[in-house]
Amino acid sequence: ARDRFSAAYERVNDHFAATFATLMPGGQARLELPGEGSMLTREIEIIVRPPGKRSRPIELLSGGERALTALAFLFGVYREKAGPLCILDEVDAPLDDANTSRFMDMLDALSANTQFIIVTHNKHTMARAVRLVGVTMEGGVSRLVPVELKNRPGQ
Amino acid sequence: ARDRFSAAYERVNDHFAATFATLMPGGQARLELPGEGSMLTREIEIIVRPPGKRSRPIELLSGGERALTALAFLFGVYREKAGPLCILDEVDAPLDDANTSRFMDMLDALSANTQFIIVTHNKHTMARAVRLVGVTMEGGVSRLVPVELKNRPGQ
Amino acid sequence: MFLTRIELLGFKSFADKTICTLGDGLTAIVGPNGCGKSNVVEAIRWVLGEQRPSALRGKAMGDVIFSGSSSLGPVSMAQVTLVFDNSRGTLPFDAPEVSVARRIYRDGESKYLLNMRSCMLREIKDVFYNSGLGAPEYAIMQREAIDVLLANRGSERRILIEEAA
Amino acid sequence: MFLTRIELLGFKSFADKTICTLGDGLTAIVGPNGCGKSNVVEAIRWVLGEQRPSALRGKAMGDVIFSGSSSLGPVSMAQVTLVFDNSRGTLPFDAPEVSVARRIYRDGESKYLLNMRSCMLREIKDVFYNSGLGAPEYAIMQREAIDVLLANRGSERRILIEEAA
Ligand SMILES: Nc1ncnc2c1ncn2[C@@H]1O[C@H](COP(=O)(O)OP(=O)(O)OP(=O)(O)O)[C@@H](O)[C@H]1O
Ligand SMILES: Nc1ncnc2c1ncn2[C@@H]1O[C@H](COP(=O)(O)OP(=O)(O)OP(=O)(O)O)[C@@H](O)[C@H]1O
Ligand SMILES: [Mg+2]
Numbered sequence: 001a002r003d004r005f006s007a008a009y010e011r012v013n014d015h016f017a018a019t020f021a022t023l024m025p026g027g028q029a030r031l032e033l034p035g036e037g038s039m040l041t042r043e044i045e046i047i048v049r050p051p052g053k054r055s056r057p058i059e060l061l062s063g064g065e066r067a068l069t070a071l072a073f074l075f076g077v078y079r080e081k082a083g084p085l086c087i088l089d090e091v092d093a094p095l096d097d098a099n100t101s102r103f104m105d106m107l108d109a110l111s112a113n114t115q116f117i118i119v120t121h122n123k124h125t126m127a128r129a130v131r132l133v134g135v136t137m138e139g140g141v142s143r144l145v146p147v148e149l150k151n152r153p154g155q
Numbered sequence: 156a157r158d159r160f161s162a163a164y165e166r167v168n169d170h171f172a173a174t175f176a177t178l179m180p181g182g183q184a185r186l187e188l189p190g191e192g193s194m195l196t197r198e199i200e201i202i203v204r205p206p207g208k209r210s211r212p213i214e215l216l217s218g219g220e221r222a223l224t225a226l227a228f229l230f231g232v233y234r235e236k237a238g239p240l241c242i243l244d245e246v247d248a249p250l251d252d253a254n255t256s257r258f259m260d261m262l263d264a265l266s267a268n269t270q271f272i273i274v275t276h277n278k279h280t281m282a283r284a285v286r287l288v289g290v291t292m293e294g295g296v297s298r299l300v301p302v303e304l305k306n307r308p309g310q
Numbered sequence: 311m312f313l314t315r316i317e318l319l320g321f322k323s324f325a326d327k328t329i330c331t332l333g334d335g336l337t338a339i340v341g342p343n344g345c346g347k348s349n350v351v352e353a354i355r356w357v358l359g360e361q362r363p364s365a366l367r368g369k370a371m372g373d374v375i376f377s378g379s380s381s382l383g384p385v386s387m388a389q390v391t392l393v394f395d396n397s398r399g400t401l402p403f404d405a406p407e408v409s410v411a412r413r414i415y416r417d418g419e420s421k422y423l424l425n426m427r428s429c430m431l432r433e434i435k436d437v438f439y440n441s442g443l444g445a446p447e448y449a450i451m452q453r454e455a456i457d458v459l460l461a462n463r464g465s466e467r468r469i470l471i472e473e474a475a
Numbered sequence: 476m477f478l479t480r481i482e483l484l485g486f487k488s489f490a491d492k493t494i495c496t497l498g499d500g501l502t503a504i505v506g507p508n509g510c511g512k513s514n515v516v517e518a519i520r521w522v523l524g525e526q527r528p529s530a531l532r533g534k535a536m537g538d539v540i541f542s543g544s545s546s547l548g549p550v551s552m553a554q555v556t557l558v559f560d561n562s563r564g565t566l567p568f569d570a571p572e573v574s575v576a577r578r579i580y581r582d583g584e585s586k587y588l589l590n591m592r593s594c595m596l597r598e599i600k601d602v603f604y605n606s607g608l609g610a611p612e613y614a615i616m617q618r619e620a621i622d623v624l625l626a627n628r629g630s631e632r633r634i635l636i637e638e639a640a
């Protein structure tokens with residue numbers, strides 16, 4: 001079990017470094033296993049160095065930087081073993097336009113092996129969806145409605 | 156001390172109910188002090204009933220409903236005693252366009268007695284600011300730059 | 311395509327039977343604050359086997375049952391069905407679609423249904439295993455989960471790597 | 476107008492002396508992720524008297540001192556100044572502006588300066604009290620604070636009501 005974990009850990013570490021560098025060009029991230037003891041129980045630490053900056057504890061990262069780091073980790077794991085279904089609920093809320101665009105590019109790149117569903121208020125994200133599922137509430141009851149995105153490129 | 160708190164609590168409760176009804180038209184909110192014991196130590200509970208819905212524990216509220224509830228509480232307190240300065244950091248991130256607009260209306264209403272500074276990625280929020288302070292980062296160092304908002308109404 | 315549709319009945323704010331049709335490519339779920347988008351996400355999480363009410367914002371699992379509004383009274387049952395595409399025969403069933411459902415009544419435990427017939431939780435887990443679906447954390451990331459995933463003393467990162475191992 | 480400008484030097488990512496001019500009406504602080512906007516908010520929080528490093532995302536108070544980048548080495552001091560309008564004489568000083576500053580060196584404690592001269596923390600608190608500025612929580616709400624304010628066992632609501640009493 002430990003060897004299987006160890007092999008997966010090393011590959012995920014490489015994928016994580018690659019996905020992070022794609023989401024934050026010029027930046028670097030790695031996983032580390034500090035301390036003693038079995039690989040199966042030690043803390044897995046995330047080390048991040050955004051572009052132009054020095055590496056600091058991840059608590060000091062900005063809201064957007066933290067969101068990108070978490071997404072880079074999840075997608076790093078998916079590059080090792082793609083989940084067939086991935087639902088994201090407002091993970092793009094902290095992202096600026098440039099990072100939203102890179103995030104959406106990564107969803108495209110992973111879409112061959114993963115069906116993505118994203119809940120969002122972000123018009124740029126909506127514009128890149130193949131289908132929009134509209135939810136409305138009336139008298140405290142939810143229902144689904146068809147949605148047309150105005151000003152969609154190509155429409 | 157208890158009488159002073161009790162008087163302030165009652166007035167804040169009324170203001171909170173009013174600000175909440177303004178941010179979520181048709182909705183209701185109140186503070187309650189359940190249980191026994193001194194008013195100075197009991198838990199202050201928030202009871203919320205969004206429009207069309209029944210009252211439920213606030214953990215079941217949506218992300219946007221929770222943000223509006225927290226803002227309604229803060230502004231309810233401000234209606235009792237306005238803070239001269241109020242800095243809001245991305246509190247509008249969970250809000251849809253209609254709620255963002257009501258939130259900005261409330262900032263306008265409170266601006267006579269409070270100087271507001273808001274950190275935001277939201278274009279609608281930016282459009283209603285009197286001045287924009289731009290922050291950029293280069294080589295890991297932050298600095299301030301002047302900002303022009305394109306497509307600002309009236310420009 | 312993997313998940314062809316989701317059917318909700320009595321789950322949180324979805325009092326009435328609601329069918330959400332999906333398909334290939336990115337689907338975006340949109341709507342105003344409080345309309346029910348995160349409830350849809352939690353419905354999927356619930357069928358995937360989430361056992362902690364707190365992960366669904368509740369105190370007890372019965373909190374997922376529609377408990378009334380200004381226009382409707384409470385109902386006594388919640389059911390969510392996930393319908394998977396099986397046109398390539400990846401799942402060991404002789405049918406183009408496979409449906410997995412979870413149901414709960416106010417008084418009781420969750421029931422599971424495979425292609426509309428009652429079954430053991432273990433059979434549902436087999437279907438998920440065969441389709442590559444791991445723990446709910448593998449398939450779902452909510453905004454609040456970002457801090458959990460990055461937390462210093464967390465086991466979240468290990469759980470995900472173990473799922474991929 | 477209340478706060479006319481903020482001056483930052485060596486505070487977090489603001490290595491160089493930076494002056495942020497404010498004025499009447501709503502000011503929006505904008506920019507890409509990670510550029511330093513929340514650092515400005517934390518600078519104000521710090522001068523207003525925040526004593527918990529965790530409220531500034533740090534482990535020790537020294538974490539607010541610029542600790543280097545790809546282009547600059549670390550510095551040894553951080554200082555933030557808030558300049559208040561006193562044209563109506565609301566504060567007990569014979570000057571059109573009153574400045575309050577907090578400074579920290581790597582080895583040590585915070586220093587406070589009132590109108591550029593070193594002073595006791597108590598004198599700073601008097602200025603804040605006279606201008607109606609309460610605890611940092613009264614003047615600042617960050618996105619993460621929403622959950623704290625709504626938490627069941629929290630004392631946050633009580634603190635705010637007491638500030639208003
Ligand atoms: N058991 C239940 N019965 C009826 N309604 C419920 C139940 N549980 C939760 N709700 C309602 O569902 C609403 C929350 O919906 P949800 O979290 O899906 O909103 P959302 O679309 O994600 O909004 P946002 O954009 O603000 O995140 C709450 O207003 C709550 O009252
Ligand atoms: N002591 C320090 N010295 C130098 N840089 C620091 C220091 N502390 C924090 N930083 C940097 O400041 C950055 C965070 O800035 P901040 O949180 O203000 O961003 P932001 O503009 O709010 O972004 P977002 O829109 O994503 O919230 C981090 O990248 C971090 O590396
Ligand atoms: Mg939601």
Ligand SMILES: [Mg+2]
Pocket residue numbers: 062063064512513514
């Ligand atoms: Mg920020």
